Amino acid sequence: MNFLELVKKRQSCRKYLPGIIKKETMVRCLEAARLAPSACNSQPWHFIVVNTPEIKDNLAEKAFSGIYKMNAFAKQASALIVVVRERSQFSAKLGSYFRGVQYSLIDQGIACEHLILQAEEEGLATCWIGWFNEKAVKKFLGVPKIQKIDTIISIGFAENTEIRNKIRKDILEMADFK
Amino acid sequence: MNFLELVKKRQSCRKYLPGIIKKETMVRCLEAARLAPSACNSQPWHFIVVNTPEIKDNLAEKAFSGIYKMNAFAKQASALIVVVRERSQFSAKLGSYFRGVQYSLIDQGIACEHLILQAEEEGLATCWIGWFNEKAVKKFLGVPKIQKIDTIISIGFAENTEIRNKIRKDILEMADFK
Numbered sequence: 339m340n341f342l343e344l345v346k347k348r349q350s351c352r353k354y355l356p357g358i359i360k361k362e363t364m365v366r367c368l369e370a371a372r373l374a375p376s377a378c379n380s381q382p383w384h385f386i387v388v389n390t391p392e393i394k395d396n397l398a399e400k401a402f403s404g405i406y407k408m409n410a411f412a413k414q415a416s417a418l419i420v421v422v423r424e425r426s427q428f429s430a431k432l433g434s435y436f437r438g439v440q441y442s443l444i445d446q447g448i449a450c451e452h453l454i455l456q457a458e459e460e461g462l463a464t465c466w467i468g469w470f471n472e473k474a475v476k477k478f479l480g481v482p483k484i485q486k487i488d489t490i491i492s493i494g495f496a497e498n499t500e501i502r503n504k505i506r507k508d509i510l511e512m513a514d515f516k
Numbered sequence: 517m518n519f520l521e522l523v524k525k526r527q528s529c530r531k532y533l534p535g536i537i538k539k540e541t542m543v544r545c546l547e548a549a550r551l552a553p554s555a556c557n558s559q560p561w562h563f564i565v566v567n568t569p570e571i572k573d574n575l576a577e578k579a580f581s582g583i584y585k586m587n588a589f590a591k592q593a594s595a596l597i598v599v600v601r602e603r604s605q606f607s608a609k610l611g612s613y614f615r616g617v618q619y620s621l622i623d624q625g626i627a628c629e630h631l632i633l634q635a636e637e638e639g640l641a642t643c644w645i646g647w648f649n650e651k652a653v654k655k656f657l658g659v660p661k662i663q664k665i666d667t668i669i670s671i672g673f674a675e676n677t678e679i680r681n682k683i684r685k686d687i688l689e690m691a692d693f694k
Contacts, residue, residue: 341637342544344519345551345630361693366520368691372684373523374629377646381684385691393694433647439666441646443618447625451552452523459519468555468619469611479694488617506550506559513546513563515539516571516657 344455349502351463354414354494359389363460364417367493370456376445378430383449386420386479394418400474401490409467416494420475421450423486443488450489463496522636527680529641532592532672537567541638542595545671548634554623556608561627564598564657572596578652579668587645594672598653599628601664621666628667641674 339347364387376382388394397420398413412418426434426442434441454464467490475487506512517525542565554560566572575598576591590596604612604620612619632642645668653665684690 340517341519341522341634342548345548345634348553350553364693365687368687370520370523372687372690373520373682375526375528375644377644379683381690383690386694387691388694390694437646437650437666439646439664440618440621441666443621444625444628444646444666447622448629450622451626451629456519456523466553466555468615468617468622472615486617488615488619488622504551505557509543509546509550512550512559512561513565515542516564516566516568 339459344458346504347501348455348458348464349504350465351492351494351496352411352465353497354416354463354492355497357416357495359416359462359493361389363462364389366460367453367456371449371453374445374449374452376448377433377441378427380426380430380442380445382424382426382430382442382445384422384424386422386481387417388420389417397475397478400478401470403471406470409469412465412467412490412492414494415492419453419491419493420479420487421446421489421491422481423488446488450491454491457493462493465492467492517637522633524682525679526633526636526642527682528643529670529672529674530589530643531675532594532641532670533675535594535673537594537640537671539567541640542567544638545631545634549627549631552623552627552630554626555611555619556605558604558608558620558623560602560604560608560620560623562600562602564600565595566598567595575653575656578656579648581649584648587647590643590645590668590670592672593670597631597669597671598657598665599624599667599669600659601666624666628669632669635671640671643670645670
């Protein structure tokens, strides 16, 4: 599968079949994230991989209740990966300050997408989730209050592997050539 | 080449050989970015592909002079891709507001890395650049002052294709298993 095929195959999965993800598969997904580039090589990320069914179910209850219920589908996934934002290196922080851009978020996008694309290559399905009860997740996992959790990735076995058409802007709408 | 091989092969390139990137190659790179996921499918990005040598040289002069000179290497690249942050959709903006996270930056990380990995697969070399004279770049390209340019990607033909060892945190340092 070439890279464009992989990109076309990746899609948000919100219906999962039960199944256990082998640790070596998960490690390969993390390895893809680990090798991601980041501003000043800061690697401002920490992944909490919740792969034990009972812990995952409890976490999902905390994360996706009340106003966050629209993402309750994630409980059916085999695992949840909680992405904690880590501090950037001094030089990256300085750059962010002077340029007015939180490069640690761009970095997180890169690393998580590496993980997600590796999962896709492993035959797993994923979903980026940004809407969850962060406070409850932190309390449950013992993550200090001052830290920030931007993303949870659900990962598991897709109920339906049919590739949906991706609705996107036309290439001429998203790019200019000079 | 499988995905992990592609990820290992991608590295920041700061020495380029001259050469012209075919438009169809560039379009495939943009296509990979176009298909990237984003919060509420906002696609908050616009790519200005500067592929004409004289324009690219002038742009590089503006972008990488004075305190930004450390990135003057980028002038040697065949093309520069200027990434303009676009407004997110209302639902994504609302989510960002309530969650305190600029999801448009995570989205930009994903889309640009798609572009970069496709370029790698095409045999091209790239570099993520966050340190440049944004004001001068906007003026030169006619980008409105209120818009934000977070990233420039240099893209071209690597002088040295030898794969360097990536210095990264150990997997157990960047991840916990529960």
